[in-house]
Amino acid sequence: MKISAAALNNNSLPEGRHQDHIVSGLVLIVGKKRRTWYVRYRGAGGKQKTDLLGYFVPDAPPGSDSMGLLDARNKAKEILGRVEAGVPTKEEKPQHPKQGGMTLDQLFDEYEKARRAKAVAAQAGGNKKKMKGMQTLPEAIRTVRRNLHDYLKLPVHDFSKADLKKVRDRIAARAPQMSDRFMSYMGTIMKWAAQEDHIPVNFVPDTLKVGPGLVKRERVLTPDEIRAIWAACPFLDSDEGKAYGRLVRFLLVSAQRISEAAALKHGDIIAGCWKQGEDDNKSSREHLLELPQLALEQLGTGKADELCFSGRKGKLGGFSKFKTELDKLSGVTGWRHHDLRRTASTNMQELGVAPHIVDMVLNHSIKGVGAHYMHATMNRAKGEAIEAWAAELKKILRAQTRNIV
Structure with missing residues (x-):
């Protein structure tokens, strides 16, 4: 069978040796796993030589080192031309595209x-x-x-x-x-x-x-779901699990991002306020948030350089396995950590907190020209907003919980 681009691409060439009908000396050897290009010629003294040109890989992505028919023919012609001119032909052995190069x-x-x-x-x-x-x-x-x-x-x-x-x-x-x-x-x-x-x-x-x-997320936890999750948090098995339970409670009260809360250290809390530097959060700006007592209660105690929610080896991780356990304990499923943030912010809105203040509590970055002209920190307003949500959350937690299916 003649070598053609179509035959290469649809893998119709049988295993074995195939001589190109265009360039004399160009050979493709089709094996079980590889398709390898060679060129055969007579070197100095009439000795038969074979040079490895490269490899053809079916369905190779653009930019890969897979050598197609046209490239193989051009490479073979170049080598044969060098032989005819008496120029040395030895080059570095090409690597297979599936084996060579940086991974x-x-x-x-x-x-x-x-x-x-x-x-x-x-x-x-x-x-x-x-x-x-x-x-x-x-x-x-x-x-x-x-x-x-x-x-x-x-x-x-x-x-x-x-x-x-x-x-x-x-x-x-x-x-x-x-x-x-x-x-x-x-x-x-x-x-x-x-x-x-x-x-x-x-x-x-x-x-x-x-x-x-x-998949647009719109999940806001109901009062029953809030109570069930809150009540289950202290009952995770391990010390890490209990730290995770405190973290979940803290996220629900504070409406902050889980990655930033997980990195919180006791020394970051000054006079009841959580101070984040511009390198400590996604918005890349300083963020001061006065925390209500309900949030402070979840932090525990420790030295200034110690994490509030620590794992066995430093920062707490493996949230998914802890959440699976919490779902079983609470009976609430299908929610995500970010839904805690959405639940808190939605409840602040329902309490009459202005949307721009809710945005400041969430520490959303300001878009457009506003980023150049609005630099107020609104610390007092943020503190009042989150305190109002904490008071409402206490009311929710005191109410009777209905069975959750």
Whole structure:
């Protein structure tokens, strides 16, 4: 059978040796797992030689090192021309596209090293702007590694846009917001990879984010659900579980982000106020929040440099397994941690708190021109809003709980 582009792409060539009918000496050997290009010629002294040209990989993504028919013919012609001219033909042996080159695992390592080196240099030069994002770097690396676990050993050039979409949709099916967060992390990493010539192009910006758009979250916990979850929090088995239970209660009262609350240290609480620096939260600005007593009660006690919600080895993690246990204890399922934040903010609205004050409590970043002109911290108004919600929450908790199915 003649070698053709169509035969290569539809895998119709049988196993064995196939001689090209266009370029004399060009051979494709089709094996069970590989399709390998060779060129045969007579070198100095009439000795028969065979050079490995490369490999053909079916359905290889754009930018991979897979060698198609046209490239193989051009490469063979180049070598044969060098032979005819008496020029040495020996070159570095090509690597198989599925084996050679930097893997995703190695790429993430190199990216993290580069970011940390840049941060050290920025800190030495007093440039805080270039240190932006370092707070979320560990979480970003953990997130991409966890969700790309099956691809970590794959060469970067073989990781395709189709692979990215597959992972994106898989995450979106279980956690829509995490899907967009994953895409943001990957966009930053792949932008760096393209700038450093580890990949030819960053295709992440051309790939749609589908998280919140795929499954819009509107869940607000009912009073019965609030009571059931609150009552179950102290009864998780382990010390870590109990810390998680306190964290859930704290999130419900404070309406803050779980990543920021999980990093809270006792020293961050000053005179009942939680002070976050601009590097400590997603909005990249200082955030002072006067906490009601109901929230302060969930923090426990400890030294200034100790975490309020600690795990066995530092920062508390593995939220999903603890939430599964909490769901069983409370009988409330189908909710997410972010729903606690939505529940608190919705109740503040119902209590008559102005929307812009609720936004300030949530520490949402200000969009558009407002970011340049509105710099008020509204600390007093924020404290009053969250105190009003805490008082309402106490009323909810005192009421009788109906059975939850």
